[in-house]
Amino acid sequence: MECDRIREGRTEVLVPRQDALAQFPPGTARVFYNPKAALSRDATVILLSLLQPREYLDTMGATGIRGLRAAVEASVPVVINDRDPMAAELIRENIAFAGVPVESLDQDANVLLSSRRFEAVDLDPFGTPAPYLDSACRSARRYLFATATDTAPLCGAHRKAGMRRYSVHLVKTEYHAEVGLRTLLGFIARSLARYDRGMEPLLCFSHQHFHRVHLRVLPGAAKADATLGRVGFVLHCQKCLHREEAFGLAPSCDPCPRCGGPLTPIGPLWLGPVNDPATLEGISRLLPDNTLAESPALTRLVRLLREELPTSTHYDYHVVARNLRVSPPPMETVLGRLEASGYRASRAHYSGTVLKTDAPIGEVERAIGGE
Numbered sequence: 001m002e003c004d005r006i007r008e009g010r011t012e013v014l015v016p017r018q019d020a021l022a023q024f025p026p027g028t029a030r031v032f033y034n035p036k037a038a039l040s041r042d043a044t045v046i047l048l049s050l051l052q053p054r055e056y057l058d059t060m061g062a063t064g065i066r067g068l069r070a071a072v073e074a075s076v077p078v079v080i081n082d083r084d085p086m087a088a089e090l091i092r093e094n095i096a097f098a099g100v101p102v103e104s105l106d107q108d109a110n111v112l113l114s115s116r117r118f119e120a121v122d123l124d125p126f127g128t129p130a131p132y133l134d135s136a137c138r139s140a141r142r143y144l145f146a147t148a149t150d151t152a153p154l155c156g157a158h159r160k161a162g163m164r165r166y167s168v169h170l171v172k173t174e175y176h177a178e179v180g181l182r183t184l185l186g187f188i189a190r191s192l193a194r195y196d197r198g199m200e201p202l203l204c205f206s207h208q209h210f211h212r213v214h215l216r217v218l219p220g221a222a223k224a225d226a227t228l229g230r231v232g233f234v235l236h237c238q239k240c241l242h243r244e245e246a247f248g249l250a251p252s253c254d255p256c257p258r259c260g261g262p263l264t265p266i267g268p269l270w271l272g273p274v275n276d277p278a279t280l281e282g283i284s285r286l287l288p289d290n291t292l293a294e295s296p297a298l299t300r301l302v303r304l305l306r307e308e309l310p311t312s313t314h315y316d317y318h319v320v321a322r323n324l325r326v327s328p329p330p331m332e333t334v335l336g337r338l339e340a341s342g343y344r345a346s347r348a349h350y351s352g353t354v355l356k357t358d359a360p361i362g363e364v365e366r367a368i369g370g371e
């Protein structure tokens, strides 16, 4: 296997040579490496620097870059696993080159997670993490991290696949990035609850074609009940864009209170906050003295997450303006008008044309229409 030595953050690793002309170059190499996932790894490394778990498992290592960066840059004890023999071989080479005391394994993820517990478990599979979440929920003592790249099933674009993988009823909405993230979080909340465990999201975001979640696992049936208490449905009116939240696993079937149209239940979704303000503040404090401060994408992401309201939906202001048949004013004007009317309003980290607010749709229309 022909390899190139690359550097990401402060860590150097060998990665297999890719066909740069292919539509998706990472798919052309025998062992997977996607440079576009650097932001996901940067976020995990800075979070691990803050949390300092006693043991971190990179369950699906590929080249091992995620786990190696955790060992080199966050100085946490690391285990890297991959069931593919060529990946496991490359991981061993990369560990030897980095000169860090990392344990390497080559087991199937579910076998490993069912036989050993780790303080922090990280799932970074191809596509959906759903087949590994049950064992990960049993193995993770304090922290559970996961990536999902199956954004279409998670957000309602592939409804049957969403039902099969995550047991959810979804429809396509303009806030699909939010629905995807909250479908994944809701599924993990229900998976943990089976084992009398709850969760607290620490650092979660949607970026391009993936969702990334980092959670603290909370022990006990009371925490599991409290976690399930934050799971529910968004009831969405496809006629007038009204939406409301309904907690619990059995949504009501009342008509839209605004226009009388049918309300479509979307969920079960995680309806609680997707980020922990104290964790984001801790990361912001660490960043200036960390080489990751040189990652403009990470600095921007953390700033946007700190400013973002924790609402479970957003409004795409182009969609609202189109419905009103007006040209949209600048985003800052709309946010300012909502705040002047006594509502809270922010941007969302995953799109430049959406706003989050606790104002109802009628007020959003007034702010966009300029009344």
Ligand SMILES: C[S@@+](CC[C@H](N)C(=O)[O-])C[C@H]1O[C@@H](n2cnc3c(N)ncnc32)[C@H](O)[C@@H]1O
Pocket: 032, 033, 034, 037, 041, 059, 060, 061, 062, 063, 064, 065, 066, 081, 082, 083, 084, 087, 107, 108, 109, 110, 124, 125, 126
């Ligand atoms: C998306 S790649 C991981 C990327 C890597 N974490 C990174 O940041 O570059 C997924 C990896 O999971 C491994 N994998 C797939 N199914 C697995 C399983 N059941 N158990 C262990 N590893 C598995 C594959 O061999 C592949 O290397």
